[in-house]
Amino acid sequence: MRSSYDCVIIGGGVSGLAIAYELAKRGYRDVAVLEESYLGSGSTGRCGSGIRAQFTSADQIVLLRESEAIWEHLSEELEYDVHFKACGYLFLWDTPELVDKARQNVAFQNRYGVMSRIIDRQEAKEICPSLNTDSFLAGQWYDKDGMAFPFDTVTGYARAARRQGVDIMTSTRVFEIETTAAHTFTVHTTQGNIETKNVVNAAGPEARGIAAMLNVDLPYRLDKHQIMATEPLEQFLGPMLVKGALYYLQTHRGNVVGGTDTGDQNATDVDSTFEFLTKFAKEATEIVPRLAGVKLMRQWAGYYVMSPDAHPVLGPVDEVPGFFQANGYSGHGFMMGPIVGRLLAEYIADGKPSIDIDHYNFRRFARGELLTEKAVIG
Ligand SMILES: Cc1cc2nc3c(=O)[nH]c(=O)nc-3n(C[C@H](O)[C@H](O)[C@H](O)COP(=O)(O)OP(=O)(O)OC[C@H]3O[C@@H](n4cnc5c(N)ncnc54)[C@H](O)[C@@H]3O)c2cc1C
Incomplete structure (x- = not known):
């Protein structure tokens, strides 16, 4: 392993790899x-x-609108099929109060160029013929929302970054970071030490621990979320369906993948439970009866890294020059990956991102300048 780099990125998930690729694309x-x-x-x-891009805060709407524009052409850009599909997101609302609120959300999203709309049950049925139209009053629909395959996205970014000269080291754990008098860092890893001018913290659920190595306290909470995949089925579903905490879509391989809340968000384990499965099965078949009798293939769990205002922390830390954050996505980091990659790379390489992300800075917590987002699913 080399002993020095201009920039060290901690974390080989979508964030870290997208930032690495975008840096290399800029010649960095x-x-x-x-x-x-x-x-x-x-x-x-x-x-x-x-x-x-159907969010309730202007900041997230704009960020995701721009991210979707990158997703649309990401496979061509990376020369690797990430299986992005604009299948649309269909939110199902089942009380007049929720429909009213959705109308306001839609008007708000439209102001920022996200042309979501309220649709009636008949149109919802045309979009998703398997829907039980007795299970909701109206839908909220945006056809540019979609899905992509996470492992192909990671592989696509990693291959494209490597082609441009980025070194990607797996099985390499960072266990300590020191600052030096010359405003550089020594990153201690299980494969040796690296000197660098810039460190990017893209460590997902471990981001708080990485920041603590430099005495930065990221005020995050880890929320457990369970999820499952069915056996592959012929393509029939169409959009991502969301009703309350329940969500599911059908992947390019035919598996129906989704989750719901199970009241165990505070658990510290990532175990799968039978309670989750029964609740998911009940809720999912209520809106799409055709799913009854379908076989489960796999279930698993993971963490949403929740920031106090459900928005990520992006950009530098004033007290530690050269230390950048790309974390705290509060359950939305996969969809944000492409735009975060671009903006963080612009920040590091050029000193200025093309979209202002100053309000996503870590300092907002100390100043009490929290952002607001209500649409966290799951
Ligand atoms: C059940 C579930 C469903 C979700 N659904 C969605 C969704 O539909 N859409 C969406 O946008 N988001 C979703 N999310 C959130 C999304 O998964 C995350 O926000 C996103 O993947 C974060 O990516 P990341 O690259 O920042 O972090 P990660 O993918 O967690 O990558 C961080 C990496 O850092 C590595 N690492 C940690 N510590 C160290 C260390 N000390 N040294 C070296 N490496 C280290 C880890 O091994 C890890 O691979 C979901 C999350 C869960 C749990």
């Missing part, structure tokens, strides 16, 4: 990605694959 190639296990082994490989 003296970059190492350090991953303690295999690429995608963190939250990225556990996620529900969903990509949406």
